[in-house]
Amino acid sequence: MSQGRILIVEDDRDSAEVIEAYLRREGFVTEHAVDGHSALERHARWRPDLVLLDIMLPGLDGNAVLGAIRRHAPTPVIMLTAVGQESNRISALLYGADDYVVKPYNPGEVVARVHAVLRRWRGNTLAQKPGLRHGPLVVDLDAAMAWIDAGNGAQAALDLTRTEFSLLCMLMAAPSKMFSRAALLGTCMPESDAMERSIDAHIHNLRRKLELAGVTGVVVTVRGQGYRFRNPT
Structure with missing residues (x-):
């Protein structure tokens, strides 16, 4: 049984292939986009359960893609960024990211973050009141x-x-x-x-x-x- 659909937006194909392999091993179905415009097209067409989104993309950058997603859907998004400064991390959160991972990262950690965000998204009600x-x-x-x-x-x-x-x-x-x-x-x-x-x-x-x-x-x-x-x- 599929764990969910993950859209990976990453212009580094080698990095994307590694993450895809880890996610598929965990039972996820994946799609890959190499730039912001194709990411939005795939998001609209495929309706993923979660997006792994690199900030540094050719053309439309990750923050712009995130903003466009947020205007149309509440899809959880984890940002992938090589920028380690706290100001850039806060900026990603201000745009509406659910979490972020700083490169270089362990693919296993990324998969763990995916599980955690989806678990919160699907099941955490925080209270017993209906x-x-x-x-x-x-x-x-x-x-x-x-x-x-x-x-x-x-x-x-x-x-x-x-x-x-x-x-x-x-x-x-x-x-x-x-x-x-x-x-x-x-x-x-x-x-x-x-x-x-x-x-x-x-x-x-x-x-x-x-x-x-x-x-x-x-x-x-x-x-x-x-x-x-x-x-x-």
């Missing part, structure tokens, strides 16, 4: 979906990454409780070796998407400590 609600903001934990209830049966889905969805669930499930960055990182990105400050990037993206949907001021910064969800009134 649903959460704050005003027009509604979260269905079983379906792993969030949307805005505009009334009269009208709904507008929120296009959240798995990490953003997990953060929203964790905060909404305990309104007014302050969560440290370490707690949020450990629960929402348990397999990641990202620094605690990377949570700020995901919170930034989550807030932006909520604000664009008309939900403002619900994710509150506790200065020097972490974040909490505004206590419903």
